[in-house]
Amino acid sequence: MATLELTDINQGSRLIRIKRLLRELKLPWIPITILTILVICSAFAPLLAPHDPQDLNVKERKTAPGTTWEFPLGTDMLGRDMLSRLIYGARTSVFISLVALGAGALVGTIIGVCSGYFGGRTDIVMMRLVDAVLGFPTILLALIIVAILGAGILNVIIAIAATVWARFARQARGEVLSLRERDFVTLAVVAGVPATMIMWRHIFPNVVNTVLVIVSLLVGQTILLEASLSFLGVGVPPGDPAWGIMVAEGRDTLVNVWWLSLFPGVAITIVVMSMNFFGDWLRDTLDPKLRRS
Amino acid sequence: MIRFILMRIVQAIATLLVLSAAVFFGAELTGDAAIAMAPGDAKQSEIDAIREQLGLDRPVVIRYADYVFGIVQGDFGRSYTRRRPAAELIWERLPNTLQLAGAALFLSVVIGIPLGILSAVKRDSIYDKIGKGLAILGMSAPQFWVAIMLILIFGGWLQVLPTFGKGGLDHFIMPAFAIAIFTMAGFMRLTRSSMLEVLDSEFVKFARIKGLQERLVIYKHALKNGIIPILTFGGVSFAGLLNGSIVAEVIFAWPGIGLVMLESIRERDTMVMEATVLTSGFLYVLMSTTVDVLYAYVDPRVRYN
Numbered sequence: 001m002a003t004l005e006l007t008d009i010n011q012g013s014r015l016i017r018i019k020r021l022l023r024e025l026k027l028p029w030i031p032i033t034i035l036t037i038l039v040i041c042s043a044f045a046p047l048l049a050p051h052d053p054q055d056l057n058v059k060e061r062k063t064a065p066g067t068t069w070e071f072p073l074g075t076d077m078l079g080r081d082m083l084s085r086l087i088y089g090a091r092t093s094v095f096i097s098l099v100a101l102g103a104g105a106l107v108g109t110i111i112g113v114c115s116g117y118f119g120g121r122t123d124i125v126m127m128r129l130v131d132a133v134l135g136f137p138t139i140l141l142a143l144i145i146v147a148i149l150g151a152g153i154l155n156v157i158i159a160i161a162a163t164v165w166a167r168f169a170r171q172a173r174g175e176v177l178s179l180r181e182r183d184f185v186t187l188a189v190v191a192g193v194p195a196t197m198i199m200w201r202h203i204f205p206n207v208v209n210t211v212l213v214i215v216s217l218l219v220g221q222t223i224l225l226e227a228s229l230s231f232l233g234v235g236v237p238p239g240d241p242a243w244g245i246m247v248a249e250g251r252d253t254l255v256n257v258w259w260l261s262l263f264p265g266v267a268i269t270i271v272v273m274s275m276n277f278f279g280d281w282l283r284d285t286l287d288p289k290l291r292r293s
Numbered sequence: 294m295i296r297f298i299l300m301r302i303v304q305a306i307a308t309l310l311v312l313s314a315a316v317f318f319g320a321e322l323t324g325d326a327a328i329a330m331a332p333g334d335a336k337q338s339e340i341d342a343i344r345e346q347l348g349l350d351r352p353v354v355i356r357y358a359d360y361v362f363g364i365v366q367g368d369f370g371r372s373y374t375r376r377r378p379a380a381e382l383i384w385e386r387l388p389n390t391l392q393l394a395g396a397a398l399f400l401s402v403v404i405g406i407p408l409g410i411l412s413a414v415k416r417d418s419i420y421d422k423i424g425k426g427l428a429i430l431g432m433s434a435p436q437f438w439v440a441i442m443l444i445l446i447f448g449g450w451l452q453v454l455p456t457f458g459k460g461g462l463d464h465f466i467m468p469a470f471a472i473a474i475f476t477m478a479g480f481m482r483l484t485r486s487s488m489l490e491v492l493d494s495e496f497v498k499f500a501r502i503k504g505l506q507e508r509l510v511i512y513k514h515a516l517k518n519g520i521i522p523i524l525t526f527g528g529v530s531f532a533g534l535l536n537g538s539i540v541a542e543v544i545f546a547w548p549g550i551g552l553v554m555l556e557s558i559r560e561r562d563t564m565v566m567e568a569t570v571l572t573s574g575f576l577y578v579l580m581s582t583t584v585d586v587l588y589a590y591v592d593p594r595v596r597y598n
Contacts, residue, residue, distance in 0.1 A: 136532065138532075147320070227435050227437075232555060233559070268434075269434040276433055
């Protein structure tokens with residue numbers, strides 16, 4: 001006999017509810033797995049890598065991948081294990097990209113919020129500057145800054161941060177322009193709250209959401225930029241293993257020792273792709289308004 | 294309209310001035326050309342003599358004004374390491390870069406747009422899926438790595454294409470392709486989404502109801518409207534092509550501006566560095582101003598922004 005049962009959507013054991021939530025979110029599983037591996041590699045590099053990446057084994061240099069278990073991905077010209085260098089390189093690339101991106105996001109957001117809140121001439125001048133920087137070729141801009149400042153990790157971070165801040169500034173300013181007119185801001189102004197506190201307490205938290213989404217969208221580009229700079233020799237100092245440098249090192253003996261350049265490049269591509277997918281998903285989930293046409 | 298154009302030109306000049314000042318003063322603060330030029334064991338008096346000879350002992354602001362005046366007359370200073378006027382160097386190398394960038398743009402458009410149309414027209418089919426996948430791959434793979442892989446496959450293993458230098462048409466293929474991949478992917482995605490939007494619109498539906506052949510619908514009606522954002526992207530993508538040409542010139546030893554720029558940075562050849570940076574900046578500003586003016590011409594709303 002059929003009975004009509006009304007089911008409450010929130011019913012079910014905890015496990016079932018979690019499963020339903022996960023299904024609705026449509027998480028991009030493959031990118032997430034790859035990114036998790038990346039994070040684990042970066043954080044636990046010394047534990048995971050089978051060898052010291054700087055360890056020279058001149059006898060075993062130029063071993064092809066897949067020939068021995070000791071060096072599963074082969075060795076380079078100086079006998080350093082490829083797998084270990086890849087794992088350590090993940091750490092360098094991720095570190096630099098995240099720090100640079102974070103710094104650029106911070107500076108850009110602050111500039112955008114101030115510019116949008118105070119308006120006037122400063123706003124116009126700032127936005128012209130932002131426009132100029134936004135369109136300017138990224139590698140060119142980073143190269144100019146590295147040319148002026150010189151080599152070294154800090155300067156690379158500054159250079160990369162200088163290429164990304166404009167995106168945040170423009171976005172933040174746009175949001176602030178609309179937030180500024182909202183009631184809770186007007187009330188705070190009338191109550192005599194100083195401008196800095198208004199920006200900090202009321203405006204900033206509302207802007208953070210979009211900032212996070214933009215960060216996730218830009219990580220891929222940042223990693224590519226860092227790799228390109230390292231490849232050109234103006235990035236990370238040559239001692240540290242970084243993926244870009246590894247590709248550059250493989251150039252001279254390309255035909256015979258092809259795996260030197262292949263693996264770091266594949267690693268970069270996979271990571272950037274995962275970042276792009278993840279950023280797209282994040283944007284679609286959190287704020288569909290940001291979708292460009 | 295005229296006012297808009299004049300304003301954009303003024304802005305362009307301002308941007309270039311700011312750029313030249315930034316590079317000039319930046320290079321000033323972080324390196325002493327006299328020390329760089331003098332042989333390693335030079336005495337202080339010799340370094341001072343060189344400094345005086347090069348005119349480096351005058352106040353910075355005066356030197357900057359001198360520099361700008363020189364540029365207007367076409368004098369970009371002399372290269373310290375190559376002992377030639379910088380302007381000569383640029384004049385020699387710039388056409389090569391432009392040719393390469395042009396070839397890359399051509400490839401991107403000729404391959405990217407048709408693929409985008411195909412992807413849009415056969416939406417969600419196997420062509421679409423492959424197209425989308427390739428596009429994402431193209432935008433994620435590092436350009437320098439793609440270039441090196443191309444060299445490995447076509448220059449090393451198959452030995453069908455030359456791997457360095459400038460020469461005949463076959464020398465163009467790999468570098469142009471390596472640069473073009475990123476922009477190609479961008480064109481493909483943009484064309485696809487733009488076409489999808491247009492194909493959904495009323496007048497396309499009407500053309501189909503009328504009974505027009507599908508081919509006419511796509512090319513004569515849909516494409517003409519969908520092409521507008523693609524045109525703007527074309528102008529904007531110039532920045533990406535400039536980027537790519539720096540990397541490609543290094544890898545393929547292409548005698549262009551990018552290579553000179555990189556070398557001058559490494560050698561701290563200040564005058565050449567400033568000259569190349571300014572030239573690239575000028576090219577970029579020229580392109581973006583042109584695109585803005587064209588866009589304002591096509592879409593009157595932009596003029597009153």
